[in-house]
Amino acid sequence: MSDVSEAGRDRAAQEAQLRAVWANPSGWRYWTSVNNTQVGLWYGSAAFAFMLFAGLLALLVRAQLAVPENDLISAELYNQAYTLHGTVMMFLFAVPIFEAVAIFLLPPMLGARELPFPRLGAFGFWSFFIGGVFVCGSIFFGAAPNSGWFMYPPLATSEQAGIGADIWLLGLSFIEVASLAAAVELIVGIMKCRAPGMRVNLMPLFAWYLLIVAGMIIFAFPPLIAGDLLFEMQRMFDWPFFDAARGGDPLLWQHLFWIFGHPEVYIIFLPAIALLAMIIPTFAGRPIVGYSWIVLAAVGTGFLSFGLWVHHMFATGLPQISLAFFSAASEAVAIPTAVQIFVFIATMLAGRVIFSIPMLFAMGGIAIFVMGGLTGVMVALVPFDWQAHDTYFIVAHLHYVLIGGMLFPIFAGLYYYYPLIDGKHMSERVGRLAFWLMFTGFNITFLPMHITGLRGMPRRVYTYPADIGWDWLNLLSTVGAVVLGIGMFAVVVDVTLHRRRKPKGEQNPWNAGTLEWVSEPEENWGVRSIPRIESRYPLWDQKDLARQVHAGEWYLPDAKEGRRETLVTSVLDAEPEQVLRVGGTSYVSIFCAATLGTVFIALTFKFWVVSLLAGAAFLAGVIYWLWTGTGEIPEKEEKDIGHGISLPLYASGVKSVGWWAMFITMSGDGTAFASLVFGYFFFWTRHEDFMVGLEGPGMFWPLVALALFAAAWAATVAARETNRRGGLGLSRVLLGAGVALSIAGCAAGLAGPWSYGMDPTQHVYPAVVWVLVIWAAVHGGVGIIMQLYCLARSIAGRLTARHDMELQNVTLYWHFMLVTALITFGVVGLFPEAL
Amino acid sequence: MAATAPALASCSGVQSTLDPGGAEATQIATLFWVMTAGGFLIWAFVVALSLYASQWKRKSISERGAGRIIFWGGVVFPVTVLTALLAYALWLMPWLRPFGAEEGTGVRVEVVGSQFWWHVVYRRPDGTSVVSANEIRLPVGERVEFSLESADMIHSFWIPSLGGKMDMIPGRTNRLSLLATRPGTYRGQCAEFCGISHAYMAFPAIAMEPADFEAWLEQRSRPSAGVWAPSAGHDLFMREGCGTCHSVDGTEAGGTQPAGIALGRTPAAGIAGPDLSHVGSRLTIGAGLLANDEEALARFIAHSASIKPGSQMPAYPGLSPDELRAIAAWLKGLQ
């Protein structure tokens, strides 16, 4: 008897301890919280609010088009409204909402307390929020971007685009940084932070999809960032990348934009399908049929989606053979999509379906999406696209795909996962009403648009003449849009008002099988104790699991040292490897996001000094963040996590999550660099005489720069090795030498184009050489800061032979730096000689 | 001629891809109908199967059976259909747009897109050329090659009833070949967003019998008789400086462009405003915006910037109604 009460006291003490460690700060300091639950909810609410705003813009657009020759709003306002509608829906809703859902759901789903970099997640959210408010706010000053969400030059580089173009470029570059931060966090989280025993064949499908999607973000967003860089160089400094008169080419932007833009569609679509892959098994009452097929579909779609971008450019006059390759890939991507749909159907057929509100939205979404997919197969064929391209047929197609493939699943997910937020259900009655309003409203809006487009109505016209067959179709679309809007409004009312009256329900109301349903909405710790997973649907197959988890009978049930901790496991078999201490509440995330935001916003208005000062503050913030929050040497080597397992508290190199984060970040960075190199060779193919008789950077300086960077890399690697063997003094000398060599490398790199007097505003050739060299030099500069950081850590005694995580990660950075230098200086120095 | 303008405006098929009057549009419409019929069947099947699957009162199938559904429905069927469709479309591509490096033999038409109108030059096989604007005419039954360029932004040249579109991109010369098969008056429109008045960048496209087309070209190669009609409008046109931007064949109004701009380099400096040599006989003014009558011409001259936002043409609100009418009357006489 006393044993039991002692155990009860232990348990209460553990819970109090955990609660204290994971508690959110109160008052206004609440906003400095970095806990994944909070960040996920903020992220989701902000994205949802942006969606409603963009929806209102769409209603404005539809009101203007309701009747022919309407003058409700001006052409300028119309152009700003439709541009912002597309931009906000894509960048501020569709992608972020999934980052939000993933940040909120993944830790409990994977059986982790937290994602590995909570402060990075919070930084991403604040960047997104600041950038989003900045971009959306512009329309109230009549300064919103007005050249379409695709921002084609030369229109968007011209003066007609106004400051809106800068707001678009800089605001969204900032938001893309946030997306990349989230992607890094999700990949590392899914690969390394799963519960013990959750092998890759037992991972929840949502995690599989998100892993692929985050990987796609790493390779899809950087080309746009590279494009933004070129674009802004043209707008700010008149470097002629897209100016045909000086050798530039507007088509380069289209390539870079759509290399991002098409994978983006699947980045939006796959996570939505992932939600369905969680919902459908629950309501079919059985495990998904064809788990491997889903993995095939996710991976296959992820790859193929990078071979589709030119299908947005079928009418640009590229050789037919090039168009044909992309048409072929666009058809091929329909196969994995079909697999996904049939996996769902097969799962339902093999089970018995309880038809609830989430299922209603899921089925409605599939019906709409399949139609969008079929019209997608049609427009992927070059001849048909020659007609359909840039018409309302495409508007219909893309909304069928995105609303059916994304918005309806999101609503299904909202109704399904709502009990995880506060333990209450959303209203079934309102849900049913909202679904039917949305479903009919949607079809009344967009079904006629297929015909409008086939009857020749182009996109992005702010008005149209009467009597050429578009009148009643447009009126119908407007009526439908209003109905759709009312349906969405019903859900908003339900979320904000109705739920207050609902009593708190049971913990796993749908009797789902996946692990996220053990999490307790009122607690911040994610899971009370981290269980060993033995099934894809542990709550169905592992008897008594929920009780054991809640009773703290599994791993890591306490936080004795008063630190936020989660488990790191191996990639394939999820064997426990390390207890990871993650960052807690801190101002540093908000500070860094705000300063970086200031950099971008000040650049928009060309406030150079403000921008520079904010940049310095940002750098200082990041260094403070890293110095105080990472690479800490623990007070003991190992920690007992229960069940006789003791794990190290520190890891470096391949075993550390920081190493993975660096690797993934640099893969993205390398993709941006590759896009610039693509630009260099793109201009080469465009011109009979690439250099148009202009001076190149010569061979001497580029080769000197390359040699110096190679030496700096060697010094860094040697510093790591000597440090590992305990030669701390020699290691510091090597790091110092590395710094000197890198500085000389940067200078030599810039000396090439400088000494030959290459003028980047004169022609695209000098401009593209300068951009590559500056890219390498800036990366050299970052490399120098990293070397100095390691030197300082070593001198401060925070970097030792055993605890060398920083140096390991910096060396990894330098591997990428070496490749960057090799390609940059090889290309700018040697390629002109080879011509 | 002017009587056809309202007719153009009230005919609902003038810009429809599904009411084809050209070879490419016909082929693509067929492709569309084939795909639509097939697509509808597939959609109906998938939705019906999903609805059946969501019934509570039915027998569950085995896991193995479910696997077979994925394999046949998700793999074998789509691969078969997609392969056939892709082959059909690939075969169609060079058939529809068969032009390579070699020049066509008939009339070639050079079109330069500009904010927000079209500069058109007909190059005849004998080396002479005819300059026009904001209207395309082409002979039925003969392949016509278009060279497409842009003077400023990206535009897209599109006559839905005849065929697909082709972009006009600064620094590039794109080509398009169209074969009209049915005489008629169609409507073309810019399909790539090009700025504030993108909505107002259209043009009538008229497919004529070859003999009529030849006669029309021949007539257009000489100044309009209306040029020499004694008119206050002519003097006002010259006095107000309209000729600085607009050329009128047979007058000193040369515009700033030569008789046809040299293609192959960026022509931005060359063209300021549409050629008006035979403007009176065009179906529309303002690039497909207004039916061409004297009242509309006068209105456009007085209020160009508000009728067509972003138009380069300065408005002339200072002209009296009589003066406007005089200019409009003279222009209308340029048949």
Add this chain to the structure above:
Amino acid sequence: MWRLLPRQIESMWTLFTAPVVWAVHFLACYVGAAIFCEKPHLLGGDFNTLRVGIVVLTVMALSMIVISALLAWRQWGFGTGDPPHGDPTRRDRQLFQGYATLLLSGLSFVAVIYTALPVLFITDCIR
């Protein structure tokens, strides 16, 4: 014969072999055609040279995918066990990897053939 195949590798990356082959093949076709059509004098030969080049590339890519599929088939135990491979064992994890890799090889095989299909129909650098 199975001894000739390389030994089994314990890695997540093997899953991506076939799609990577598709990506490389796709990129090679696209870049090759783009350079051929933009810089006709650089690579020399007529359009048929390009077509033959693409066919050769395709055969190479397909063979690599077949090898990847064979390795995956072996990892899947030559199809001896049926899916779903959801047991919490190392063996089932390997079977799952093998099966998923095999499926991806199939998809990549079809996608490579699709990419090569245009050279049957398009015989010139027409635009």
